[in-house]
Amino acid sequence: MYSRKSDKFIHVKAVHNIFILLLAAIVMVRCSESDSTNPGSNPQPEPGESINLAEIRQEIALHIANHFILPGYEELENDVEALTKALNEFVNVPTEANLTLSQEELRKLWISWQNIALFQIGPAETNALRLAINTYPTDTGKIESNIQSTNVPLASIDNRDAVGLPAIDYLLNKNLDEGQTNLDLFINNAERGLYLIALAEELTTKIGLVATEWRQNNYLNLFTANTAAGTDVGSALGQVVNSIDVHFQQFLRDGKVAIPAGVRSAGIPRPRAVEALYGGYGRELLVAAINSYINLFEGRGIDRTEGTSIIDYLEAIDHSSIGVDIQTSLKGNLTRAQSLNQNLSVQIEENNELMIDLFIDLQKTITLIKSDMSSVMGITITNQDNDGD
Amino acid sequence: MTPLIEQLTQKRISIAPLITFRVLFGFIMMISLIRFAAYGWIHELYIAPDYYFSYTGLDWVKPFEGVGMYLVFLIMFVSSAGIFLGLFYHLSSIIFFLTFTYVELIDKTNYLNHYYFVSLIAFLLIFVPANKSWSLDIHRKSIIKTAYVPAWTINIFKLQLIIVYFFAGLAKINPYWLFEAMPLKIWLPAKSHLPVLGPLFQFEWVAFLFSWAGMFYDLTIAFFLLIKKTRLAAYIAVVIFHLLTAFLFQIGMFPFIMILSALIFFSAERHIEWQTYIRKIFDFKDLEPEKSQKLANPSPSRFIVTYLLIPFFVLQILIPFRSHAYPGDLFWTEQGYRFSWRVMLMEKAGFTTFRIEDDQGKTEWVDNTDYLSPQQVKMMSTQPDMILQFAHFLKKTYADKGFNNPKVFCESKVSLNGRRSQEFIDPTIDLGSIKQDFKHKYWITDFEK
Numbered sequence: 001m002y003s004r005k006s007d008k009f010i011h012v013k014a015v016h017n018i019f020i021l022l023l024a025a026i027v028m029v030r031c032s033e034s035d036s037t038n039p040g041s042n043p044q045p046e047p048g049e050s051i052n053l054a055e056i057r058q059e060i061a062l063h064i065a066n067h068f069i070l071p072g073y074e075e076l077e078n079d080v081e082a083l084t085k086a087l088n089e090f091v092n093v094p095t096e097a098n099l100t101l102s103q104e105e106l107r108k109l110w111i112s113w114q115n116i117a118l119f120q121i122g123p124a125e126t127n128a129l130r131l132a133i134n135t136y137p138t139d140t141g142k143i144e145s146n147i148q149s150t151n152v153p154l155a156s157i158d159n160r161d162a163v164g165l166p167a168i169d170y171l172l173n174k175n176l177d178e179g180q181t182n183l184d185l186f187i188n189n190a191e192r193g194l195y196l197i198a199l200a201e202e203l204t205t206k207i208g209l210v211a212t213e214w215r216q217n218n219y220l221n222l223f224t225a226n227t228a229a230g231t232d233v234g235s236a237l238g239q240v241v242n243s244i245d246v247h248f249q250q251f252l253r254d255g256k257v258a259i260p261a262g263v264r265s266a267g268i269p270r271p272r273a274v275e276a277l278y279g280g281y282g283r284e285l286l287v288a289a290i291n292s293y294i295n296l297f298e299g300r301g302i303d304r305t306e307g308t309s310i311i312d313y314l315e316a317i318d319h320s321s322i323g324v325d326i327q328t329s330l331k332g333n334l335t336r337a338q339s340l341n342q343n344l345s346v347q348i349e350e351n352n353e354l355m356i357d358l359f360i361d362l363q364k365t366i367t368l369i370k371s372d373m374s375s376v377m378g379i380t381i382t383n384q385d386n387d388g389d
Numbered sequence: 390m391t392p393l394i395e396q397l398t399q400k401r402i403s404i405a406p407l408i409t410f411r412v413l414f415g416f417i418m419m420i421s422l423i424r425f426a427a428y429g430w431i432h433e434l435y436i437a438p439d440y441y442f443s444y445t446g447l448d449w450v451k452p453f454e455g456v457g458m459y460l461v462f463l464i465m466f467v468s469s470a471g472i473f474l475g476l477f478y479h480l481s482s483i484i485f486f487l488t489f490t491y492v493e494l495i496d497k498t499n500y501l502n503h504y505y506f507v508s509l510i511a512f513l514l515i516f517v518p519a520n521k522s523w524s525l526d527i528h529r530k531s532i533i534k535t536a537y538v539p540a541w542t543i544n545i546f547k548l549q550l551i552i553v554y555f556f557a558g559l560a561k562i563n564p565y566w567l568f569e570a571m572p573l574k575i576w577l578p579a580k581s582h583l584p585v586l587g588p589l590f591q592f593e594w595v596a597f598l599f600s601w602a603g604m605f606y607d608l609t610i611a612f613f614l615l616i617k618k619t620r621l622a623a624y625i626a627v628v629i630f631h632l633l634t635a636f637l638f639q640i641g642m643f644p645f646i647m648i649l650s651a652l653i654f655f656s657a658e659r660h661i662e663w664q665t666y667i668r669k670i671f672d673f674k675d676l677e678p679e680k681s682q683k684l685a686n687p688s689p690s691r692f693i694v695t696y697l698l699i700p701f702f703v704l705q706i707l708i709p710f711r712s713h714a715y716p717g718d719l720f721w722t723e724q725g726y727r728f729s730w731r732v733m734l735m736e737k738a739g740f741t742t743f744r745i746e747d748d749q750g751k752t753e754w755v756d757n758t759d760y761l762s763p764q765q766v767k768m769m770s771t772q773p774d775m776i777l778q779f780a781h782f783l784k785k786t787y788a789d790k791g792f793n794n795p796k797v798f799c800e801s802k803v804s805l806n807g808r809r810s811q812e813f814i815d816p817t818i819d820l821g822s823i824k825q826d827f828k829h830k831y832w833i834t835d836f837e838k
Contacts, residue, residue: 053591054582057582230583232639263754265753359754367810370739372804372810375575376807377575378575381767382767386434387641388501
């Protein structure tokens with residue numbers, strides 16, 4: 001048996017040795033590293049009192065909420081109201097002029113949708129707004145059979161590819177055999193008209209629901225609160241970046257470009273998988289979507305109000321080059337998109353290379369957002385909540 | 390046997406610290422498991438995915454189908470309760486170790502150092518007589534209440550904690566951490582909205598202060614806990630440090646597990662004091678300490694220590710150094726990165742895609758989310774062994790899909806510790822043709838600082 005005294009002595013001696021070892025280790029590392037320069041840390045301007053990063057993040061959240069999301073929903077509500085009105089007139093009085101008006105209102109709404117589609121956040125997420133509004137390619141067989149049935153549950157998951165903008169596009173813009181017009185299909189066919197109006201009403205309900213939750217049910221406060229001014233999962237910026245990460249990849253790159261171009265199907269193009277297949281203005285929607293990203297990064301609101309942007313934040317944390325590169329990359333994407341045929345199916349059939357080139361070009365923007373930007377901002381990209389260590 | 394070793398292993402000491410440790414460990418495991426289940430992670434991590442990143446050589450470790458995984462977690466929970474209550478303790482500790490470790494081995498994208506820590510502690514608990522007091526087992530006739538145990542049964546836990554902290558500290562002695570304050574220089578400003586300390590976090594000197602303090606803390610804390618004179622102060626530092634990390638980072642239960650585990654360093658007298666206090670509060674009559682001086686002496690103790698625990702600890706000390714066998718920047722290649730207490734050590738993010746080409750001219754770009762969960766995509770994107778593993782899976786999948794002799798090319802860009810993204814994997818190499826082994830992965834593009 002040993003006394004406590006020697007017990008203690010042994011511990012002290014061990015600690016003493018460890019300290020010497022530690023000291024030696026540190027000195028060694030310092031010597032071997034001291035002459036290597038320090039490129040990772042660009043001389044960070046000591047952010048003095050003038051810069052408050054938390055405040056900038058909160059300003060961005062406020063700007064996004066007040067000048068993108070709220071006016072975006074307002075615009076959607078107005079457009080869907082106008083569409084509903086036009087459709088009612090058309091169904092009641094099926095004339096060529098009323099049909100054209102309806103087609104125009106649909107197009108307007110579809111373009112407005114591009115401004116808000118990237119913000120699948122909060123109520124939009126819980127209500128699966130994107131899937132209800134814009135699931136394509138639409139299932140024309142299902143639409144036709146729904147028209148013949150009564151009490152179709154339009155809000156059900158099973159009907160996602162038979163409702164929304166793509167379904168209305170089919171009904172209004174369907175390509176017909178020679179000698180027929182879309183007008184003929186609605187004359188003496190009350191069910192077809194009723195389905196069309198039901199689709200518009202379903203859109204109105206969904207959009208209204210989400211807009212109201214944003215405006216009235218405190219989601220706005222939650223999103224812009226000081227407690228959401230971090231960058232973790234659930235913070236405003238965390239949500240925005242995770243939302244655009246998903247949207248840019250799945251809906252912009254894949255939905256609008258990659259899938260129709262056959263990138264995901266062994267190189268076999270699927271020209272009928274384009275957005276706005278029947279209206280034939282897929283390029284316009286694609287361009288609108290890319291523009292909505294440029295506006296977001298530059299802080300130009302849907303209501304045209306300028307404000308604090310993600311680019312400003314990147315500047316504040318001394319990574320302005322990433323912001324510049326994202327802008328350049330997005331503008332490169334835009335130029336390529338603008339050079340495409342207005343009708344993307346035609347583009348794919350005539351020269352699919354340009355679509356594939358755009359796909360590869362879009363990948364560059366994703367790298368910048370997902371890797372460079374999220375990394376320096378300390379944002380974790382994963383919609384899955386979990387522990388780290 | 391030298392006197393020192395004799396003293397550290399065979400000396401008769403009070404069982405009290407071991408009891409506290411067992412009860413608290415069982416308790417915090419129960420809480421952790423309830424939390425895990427409540428977040429829906431059993432389904433999300435072990436049922437929902439179509440593909441699992443198994444460890445090399447352990448690809449036979451697969452999740453159970455259907456309700457199987459819920460059952461595994463239920464058994465794990467019951468066994469953690471068994472540890473907490475000291476009921477069928479040895480069986481419980483064996484089952485807990487096996488179920489916990491099994492689950493952790495299913496998918497390496499779920500690897501966390503703290504899960505590794507739990508597995509190691511659970512393994513050690515199998516061999517100690519932690520049910521010989523304050524347990525329901527003492528009501529079963531075979532178990533005899535005891536007041537004393539050989540010292541090794543407590544010292545192994547101290548040693549385990551020393552290893553964890555010390556290696557976590559060693560890992561921080563790297564130029565990113567010390568001279569760039571990376572990754573804290575990114576992570577702390579991201580928290581500047583938090584009350585009280587928040588406003589300080591955007592200053593670079595704070596990131597440096599935290600980095601250096603963190604390194605010194607990890608390297609030395611276990612030793613200050615060993616010395617009686619500094620113990621209380623050191624334990625207060627443990628509580629502050631871990632609460633701070635819990636407050637700042639999303640690291641789940643780990644801080645609390647460490648705060649409770651570190652109590653093992655306190656003297657037996659202290660533990661007895663606490664236990665007496667608890668006993669009085671709850672009026673636990675049958676928790677009276679055993680008066681007899683008899684030693685709970687598991688007869689094979691010397692055998693266990695010599696042939697099992699010594700190799701166990703020697704291995705743990707060697708494993709972190711295996712990374713030196715590989716060329717290149719460790720944080721970039723992550724060759725020999727895991728199982729080394731490299732905790733919260735880098736900020737890494739990437740974008741990795743795969744292109745499949747077959748010899749008849751077919752080309753397809755893979756949508757990773759067709760096969761992987763968001764968490765798996767994120768982990769795979771920056772870790773070469775997982776990229777290779779997934780490439781092999783894709784090769785097989787595409788061959789089954791009718792691709793003739795598919796080649797798998799990877800395009801990957803990764804940002805490390807605040808640097809701009811760089812090419813991560815040689816895009817001209819068919820990853821399907823690369824063997825999965827522990828050799829140096831030469832197809833990782835060199836990192837340019």
